[in-house]
Amino acid sequence: MTPIPTSHSAILRMAIPIILANAATPLLGLVDTAVISHGGSLVDLGGIALGALVFSFVYWGFGFLRMGTSGFTAQAAGAGDDEEVRAAFARALFMGVAIGVLLLFLQVPLRYFALWLLSASESVEQQFVLYWDWRIWGAPAVLANYAVMGALIGLGKTRVLLGLQLLLNGVNLGLDVLFVMGFGWGIQGIALGTLIAEWLCFLVGFKVLLDVLGIGLRESSWPWARIRHARALLDTLNTNTDIMWRTLCLLAGFGWFVNQSAVFGDVTLAANHVLLQFISLSAFFLDGYAFALESLVGRAIGARNRTLFDRVIRVATELSAITALGLAALVFFVGPYAIGWLTPDAQVQAAAQRFLPLAALYVLCSFVAFQLDGIFIGATQSRAMRNTAVYSLLVFLGLSYWWVAIGANQGLWCAFIAYVIARAVFMGLYLPRLRQAKT
Template sequence: MNSVEFEINEKQRGDLTHGTEWIVILRFALPLLVGNILQQLYNITDSIIVGQFLGKEALAAVSASYFIYYFIISLVIGIGSGTSVVVSQYFGAKQFLKVQQAFSTFFIFMLTGGVILSIMGIIFAEPIFQLTNTPTEVIPPAVRYFRIYIGGTFMFVTFNSVISILRGMGESTRPMTFILIATFLNILFDLLFIIGFGWGIEGAAWATVIAQGIGMYISLRYVDKLHPLLSIKKKDLLFHYSLFREEIKIGLPSSIQQCAISLGLIALLGIVNSFGTDTLTAYGAAGKIDTIITQAMITLSGALAAFCGQNFGAGKFYRAQKGLRITLLINAIVCTIAFISVYFWGDKMMITFTTDTTVIIIGKEYLLIIGAFFIVHGTLNIYNGALRGAGDTIFTMLTSLFSLWLIRIPLAYWLSDKIGRVGIWWGIALSCTIALIITFIYYQTGYWKKKIIIKDRH
């Protein structure tokens, strides 16, 4: 790769600074949505196969591993989101040499960090499960699964780092394709290793690791051989401390936010558990339905972050603001349709997971309360996407921590004591509402504009 600035067609696929705003956003968001849903189905299908063929203890081991693994990799995931913002702004400013430098710096960090996390996870697997009060009978299969799973962390984080960078540059179709291949291979290997070879829970772990490894290899081959701006050749892989500081500055708040959210979910689960098995089962099933639905909101937020990042980098503030208004409108339409769906067919959705009448009733109760606030949750995500695009991740982190730990959990605990389990659902909904009010007021102040990285566009 040349060290000179690349001259490229401004209307190329990855450029989000030209074209009709709503078309550009939707064209970018739709493959992103498919990719996000695939990643959710990836986890759900994995659990279904393990649960159906290996039993409840194996499924419990996989579930316990997921929460711990998510917490461990939150740091590198957050840095990845920060790097995506850095790349999108430099890409929008047409500073393509900086794009490669940010990518190579991030690539080296992720690869190194992934190897370190793999080693630490393998060594400390058993103490970690003991520390989290995992049931005694679940610990042995959980440790066997986790050690293999986390052993492939460097492949997972490298694969996802490439996905993050490409999305920051306005590409969503190829990342979707890479995720689709990895998801298909994971399901195929699950069936082959568990049913065909009889490898047990270790087979499930190997299936995921190998699928992620192939996904990593394909994405890196694309970057190195076909991408006009990125390279992983030895001469181009240099670590740039100044850019790394920018990536850390933006990404570290997201890392802290991800860690706090994962701990908060565990704390909220403790409140749910106090209402018994039916409530816990309904919360788990309805939560999966909620997660699938909210992927549309998360996708719009991610698409707007890349859109705003590029346009802020290009100095096109008017275009970024118009993109925000259009995305808010799209979000309102999507959330209205989603609420209508759970209002009329929420119980039918629950039947996908269980036929227990009590669980279905509780699950629909959850969906109706949370669904009524879909538009609030979605709007909050949209504003957060615009702020991330500007590089202001500190505010989104602080708001997230405040609404989760100082509002949602205490409110859910207090309301559930006063009005029963529905108090938990209302605590979740009201915390989103308060967070949206705070975020909207902050956005209107315009202070976030000072966080934009690109100061000199000449």
């Protein structure tokens, strides 16, 4: 069994590839945008923007396939149970493929639903349809790849994860340039390039993971009795369902923030959108430590080692706290220059700079919630995650009604900060019970 890293330097080496992989994720959208801007029209660009948004929400909603897999895999690895590691991955893989195929069958009603939700011009909608009708065929690969990613994170193979992300973006970039700039295929070329990159990333990742697990494609290589075990299947389903509800609550919270921002007018909406970019960028870094904790905590629980459990949480949280402090300082001091780069509008710049300190405070306060997410995912305590997501969302909604009436957008930001603190507080209340029961 691979030793579990416990030093600051070892955990940092484990987290850095995840941070880089996270940072590479938005490059997929940026690459599509840059290529279509040079080889297409504004209508094409609008179709890309709409399509990327819809696919982000669709796929993010099934993020439980990655999170649940990392926890189950890490615990099995910590217990030295290689068969259960393979079975946990296989259950998630089959579930991801099944959901992906279901999305293919439902692609037409889903497309109509997306167009009903999002308002756009008729010409942009036509381009979105072209993009959707090609890229949706990558759904089984994307969702199956979530299982691959979850297994790699659970096993602590973060450098492999980074390699796969770089492969995805590199192939996507090359094919985008070839199909759009070379062949002139426009938005269909963008969609086709992304589709091929997604399938190639899955196939390579699947082969690499099979090598890591020491199994092949032969039916005899898979522990079918373990895979089909009714209790394990039920646990997987329940865990994934809880994580899905938790994710929907988080989407609702951020959606509420954006919706309330729009009430204050276009300038405030734009300013808050700019500040949310700083928060999203910070999340790439803080998620790196959370992902590392998923593996470390799961493996410590699998080994039934409370000392190890406490040690990895303490060390990873110290690193995350230092990183959050640095990120908050960066947002506060460099933010004014970044705002000027992100938007040329003087009114939006002034509004964003006014609320910049609150965005920096949010970043500073958020690392605890990220760390606890990693702990609870590694421990597969999904019900507690679901419950705390509901409780904190209710706190946010209640405080925003109250504080917005008093302080308008400042009140909204204060409620948003209270939201991320509430997530940490509610999960923190569960932590002693988790520590006692799992180790």
